[in-house]
Amino acid sequence: MNSALIQKYNIPGPRYTSYPTVPFWDKAGIDMEDWKSTVVKAFKESNQTEGISLYIHLPFCESLCTFCACHKKITKQHGVEAPYIATLLKEWALYCELFDEKPRIKEIHLGGGTPTFFSIEHLTQLIEGILRTSEKCLDFEFSYEGHPNHTSEEQLKGLFDLGFKRNSFGIQDYDPVVQKAINRIQSFEQVKKVHELSREIGYQSISHDLVFGLPFQHEHSIRNTIKNTIALKPDRIAYYSYAHVPWIKGVGQRGFDEGDLPQDKEKRHLYELGKQLFFDNGYVEIGMDHFALPTDSLYKAMENKKLHRNFMGYTAGKTALMVGLGMSSISDSWYAFAQNEKSVSEYTQRVEEGKLPIFRGHLLTEEDLVIRKSILDLMCHLETSWHPSLTEETKNGIKNRLKSLVEDGLLELSDSGVFVKEEGRMFVRNICMAFDLRLIENKPETRIFSMTI
Structure with missing residues (x-):
């Protein structure tokens, strides 16, 4: 257990029983x-x-x-x-x-x-x-x-x-x-x-x-x-x-x-x-x-x-x-x-x-449905594929938001998708947040979620 990583990623975030999450x-x-x-x-x-x-x-x-x-x-x-x-x-x-x-x-x-x-x-x-x-x-x-x-x-x-x-x-x-x-x-x-x-x-x-x-x-x-x-x-x-x-x-x-x-x-x-x-x-x-x-x-x-x-x-x-x-x-x-x-x-x-x-x-919009499927895959199977309808701009944005998680050895990025390592399992909510376009577009001004860890 890496206490530095826990301190780094223990932030307010959704539990992802749905996407979009209820506040959004x-x-x-x-x-x-x-x-x-x-x-x-x-x-x-x-x-x-x-x-x-x-x-x-x-x-x-x-x-x-x-x-x-x-x-x-x-x-x-x-x-x-x-x-x-x-x-x-x-x-x-x-x-x-x-x-x-x-x-x-x-x-x-x-x-x-x-x-x-x-x-x-x-x-x-x-x-x-x-x-x-x-x-x-x-x-x-x-x-x-x-x-x-x-x-x-x-x-x-x-x-x-x-x-x-x-x-x-x-x-x-x-x-x-x-x-x-x-x-x-x-x-x-x-x-x-x-x-x-x-x-x-x-x-x-x-x-x-x-x-x-x-x-x-x-x-x-x-x-x-x-x-x-x-x-x-x-x-x-x-x-x-x-x-x-x-x-x-x-x-x-x-x-x-x-x-x-x-x-x-x-x-x-x-x-x-x-x-x-x-x-x-x-x-x-x-x-x-x-x-x-x-x-x-x-x-x-x-x-x-x-x-x-x-x-x-x-x-x-x-x-x-x-x-x-x-x-x-x-x-x-x-x-x-x-x-x-x-x-x-x-x-x-x-x-x-x-x-x-x-x-x-x-x-749900068409974009919501695509992101929903990705987050569901991550929460259930700890991996997801890039959906063909994702624009390069959206995909690159997700990759950029996942960069520190990759550098910390918590997941793998490839041309086909995202794979969560065993070390990254405890941070799966943080990983899903990188896909959460509604959260990114409407960052809450007050705390509305429990801590991710």
């Missing part, structure tokens, strides 16, 4: 008819081949985790469940009106918030309601995020019976000091209970989400957290860098300040330590911040060059159309993005009016 979507937004036409186009091109994906945002949590930057609604009143499920199904019906044939669903992912805030009765109502107007692809993959303290055996069994064979548990850290700071207190015994229940029920892939760079984290706490994680042997491990973005309205990152966070070299040491411990126990690095056992579908997707990245993170397969349902969800038609209203009340009102609840979006 067209300020004028997207015309509703343009959005619908791209949905129809993507659906016609792909429904009978790869199918479509659904991301369903279930925003409710009983308490606030102070490290979380997701859009959520804190409440202990479970009376919110039924009306929210009804609204989701109405929104799905609005999308189904655009389709000229029954949609074939490749993926469903329940994200949050806390999806397991909802009772199995309401989750069943949601999934069965969606499947009444669609059919599953033969190789479908349904997954959900679960809070270890709020996931029951009944929910685990019920979701499995609905077709969910993969789940993900938010662990973050087992250290009691760290847990108190981020208001996410859960015991290893509780995690072990829901993990082992998942195995007994028959889940094919279990993932644990860990975070490095949290307040008061140190080498001992990371070693202990990973020791406990390895003892359960999840199929996948997401090892995320904590994104400290308290300037974003509504994030709620409090209970600690920046001085409590491990910085630069210290933070990167936590990542490198974790990575080595994963390697020592048979895990393989996937893209950025993800690890998987060689038996898992994510590893197989990487090996077969089918790894994909979108607003759900890394996935084992690509669909051109991803419909986002629920408050704040982002949909992706490949040709455009659209985000739903960010409050439950505004989201519900729009759907009740019979309208898709979109409040902003972006229609």
Whole structure:
């Protein structure tokens, strides 16, 4: 680990779950008819081949985790469940009106918030309601995020019976000091209970989400957290860098300040330590911040060059159309993005009016599509080819911006494209920034992104 390089490249930058990134979507937004036409186009091109994906945002949590930057609604009143499920199904019906044939669903992912805030009765109502107007692809993959303290055996069994064979548990850290700071207190015994229940029920892939760079984290706490994680042997491990973005309205990152966070070299040491411990126990690095056992579908997707990245993170397969349902969800038609209203009340009102609840979006230009493909290749496969439509001026500009990364031995440039060396993997976000024409043309005057390292 070269501390000088970390100091040099640890700058604010996007995580590239999309291109263009949300802050650089067209300020004028997207015309509703343009959005619908791209949905129809993507659906016609792909429904009978790869199918479509659904991301369903279930925003409710009983308490606030102070490290979380997701859009959520804190409440202990479970009376919110039924009306929210009804609204989701109405929104799905609005999308189904655009389709000229029954949609074939490749993926469903329940994200949050806390999806397991909802009772199995309401989750069943949601999934069965969606499947009444669609059919599953033969190789479908349904997954959900679960809070270890709020996931029951009944929910685990019920979701499995609905077709969910993969789940993900938010662990973050087992250290009691760290847990108190981020208001996410859960015991290893509780995690072990829901993990082992998942195995007994028959889940094919279990993932644990860990975070490095949290307040008061140190080498001992990371070693202990990973020791406990390895003892359960999840199929996948997401090892995320904590994104400290308290300037974003509504994030709620409090209970600690920046001085409590491990910085630069210290933070990167936590990542490198974790990575080595994963390697020592048979895990393989996937893209950025993800690890998987060689038996898992994510590893197989990487090996077969089918790894994909979108607003759900890394996935084992690509669909051109991803419909986002629920408050704040982002949909992706490949040709455009659209985000739903960010409050439950505004989201519900729009759907009740019979309208898709979109409040902003972006229609990609031909140039956007080319750059999007390059950044996606880099994030998934650590290499990309020069697209033939790139002008020499644009290509030379990218090469110039990559020059210092080449000189530092982090990547290779050739007439055919860009190849990221193993030493450059940790700097892949910086490499993508050299391709990011929207970022370069509209340099933000204030800080809007977390640090790249």
